[in-house]
Amino acid sequence: xxxxxxxxxxxxxxxxxxxxxxxxxxxxxxxxxxxxxxxxxxxxxxxxxxxxxxxxxxxxxxxxxxxxxxxxxxxxxxxxxxxxxxxxxxxxxxxxxxxxxxxxxxxxxxxxxxxxxxxxxxxxxxxxxxxxxxxxxxxxxxxxxxxxxxxxxxxxxxxxxxxxxxxxxxxxxxxxxxxxxxxxxxxxxxxxxxxxxxxxxxxxxxxxxxxxxxxxxxxxxxxxxxxxxxxxxxxxxxxxxxxxxxxxxxxxxxxxxxxxxxxxxxxxxxxxxxxxxxxxxxxxxxxxxxxxxxxxxxxxxxxxxxxxxxxxxxxxxxxxxxxxxxxxxxxxxxxxxxxxxxxxxxxxxxxxxxxxxxxxxxxxxxxxxxxxxxxxxxxxxxxxxxxxxxxxxxxxxxxxxxxxxxxxxxxxxxxxxxxxxxxxxxxxxxxxxxxxxxxxxxxxxxxxxxxxxxxxxxxxxxxxxxxxxxxxxxxxxxxxxxxxxxxxxxxxxxxxxxxxxxxxxxxxx
Numbered sequence: 349x350x351x352x353x354x355x356x357x358x359x360x361x362x363x364x365x366x367x368x369x370x371x372x373x374x375x376x377x378x379x380x381x382x383x384x385x386x387x388x389x390x391x392x393x394x395x396x397x398x399x400x401x402x403x404x405x406x407x408x409x410x411x412x413x414x415x416x417x418x419x420x421x422x423x424x425x426x427x428x429x430x431x432x433x434x435x436x437x438x439x440x441x442x443x444x445x446x447x448x449x450x451x452x453x454x455x456x457x458x459x460x461x462x463x464x465x466x467x468x469x470x471x472x473x474x475x476x477x478x479x480x481x482x483x484x485x486x487x488x489x490x491x492x493x494x495x496x497x498x499x500x501x502x503x504x505x506x507x508x509x510x511x512x513x514x515x516x517x518x519x520x521x522x523x524x525x526x527x528x529x530x531x532x533x534x535x536x537x538x539x540x541x542x543x544x545x546x547x548x549x550x551x552x553x554x555x556x557x558x559x560x561x562x563x564x565x566x567x568x569x570x571x572x573x574x575x576x577x578x579x580x581x582x583x584x585x586x587x588x589x590x591x592x593x594x595x596x597x598x599x600x601x602x603x604x605x606x607x608x609x610x611x612x613x614x615x616x617x618x619x620x621x622x623x624x625x626x627x628x629x630x631x632x633x634x635x636x637x638x639x640x641x642x643x644x645x646x647x648x649x650x651x652x653x654x655x656x657x658x659x660x661x662x663x664x665x666x667x668x669x670x671x672x673x674x675x676x677x678x679x680x681x682x683x684x685x686x687x688x689x690x691x692x693x694x695x696x697x698x699x700x701x702x703x704x705x706x707x708x709x710x711x712x713x714x715x716x717x718x719x720x721x722x723x724x725x726x727x728x729x730x731x732x733x734x735x736x737x738x739x740x741x742x743x744x745x746x747x748x749x750x751x752x753x754x755x756x757x758x759x760x761x762x763x764x765x766x767x768x769x770x771x772x773x774x775x776x777x778x779x780x781x782x783x784x785x786x787x788x789x790x791x792x793x794x795x796x797x798x799x800x801x802x803x804x805x806x807x808x809x810x811x812x813x814x815x816x817x818x819x820x821x822x823x824x825x826x827x828x829x830x831x832x833x834x835x836x837x838x839x840x841x842x843x844x845x846x847x848x849x850x851x852x853x854x855x856x857x
Contacts, residue, residue, distance in 0.1 A: 576622060578599045579599050579600055580592070605627075639660075643661070647681045656726070660703070663677060698753050698756050709723075723740060740757060788828065796812050811824065
């Protein structure tokens, strides 16, 4: 019974605890809700207050901006009004000026009419005066003029003749003195050294033992060098050196470079010689281009075609009466520029014409015609100015001078060529004879190339083996000798050596 009472008491206690807990939680929840609502209310009030302040600041800012805009608009209206006033004043000034100009124009037109009327009146009066004078004198105008001149001439004939002679003498002395001063000044400003080029080039050897290797077994190496370069190699005459003999400077230069390459490499044999000669020709071509570029830079001439510059560089290896043609052209260009500056002529034109006046000599041995005609064709092809062509074409007596620049080029060319030691006629004649020998040999069919060697005492002819057989070679050598004998004049005897070489190359794969 007591257990039941305890159990019932416990249950009643639990029920009362649950009811009390429920009411306690409810009271706490209400307090929390009331706290959150208070916070929300405070936040709302704060937001409203800040919003009102923001609106007030925005309104204040808008009022300020509106006031500034009104001020700027007012300022612009004032400026616009001032501008309109200025424009209006300028329009008034322009209208006044237009009226004044129109009045001046009318006044000038009226003056022109008046002057024309006065001239007509003067012409009428002059005609009437001439007629009256003719009636009084019994002579017309031409007869009166002739009579007056005759009287004056008779009275002052002696004085006029003596005066003219004195003037001519003074002018001649002055011109001669001035011309001497100009030429002396030009030569003094450009006093370049000159040296007559020879027909031999010396190549120093490290030791005389190399001579045997250059000659090769049974002379194969030296023959190959002579055949490929067209230069005669003189090995035994000079200790410690090999002499290259040829009238063509380009051939000598190719042979020299090839020989130096062979000596530096150490291997001297026919196949290696061919490679060295090819490389030497390429190097000489580069030197030709470099010589042309150096020349135009030295003179200060620009705008030339690269091919024309290369032709100009070829003159570095061309001589005229023993004088280097490129150095001669540079000298003529400098002398021409000095003379042109003193005489008030076109300095740039004279420089270019002086530099290019002998350009035809770069290919005159390949093309028929004088070097002047060839030069004119070359310059016209590369678009050089006609005035330059005209000036360079008159540096010899083939044409008549037409411009001051042409006269200057002629004078400068004569100064450069006539200096003591600048040229030698005997060397030019010697070179011309060798060129004629090669020209005769090359005129026959089947000839690949020919070289005049040993000062023109021998012509070495190389033929194409597929066109000329051994029997035809003998006949060709005889025909060449007979043609040389018929067409050329020479002292002594000329040896014709004809070479026919057959090479067969096969490859094992």
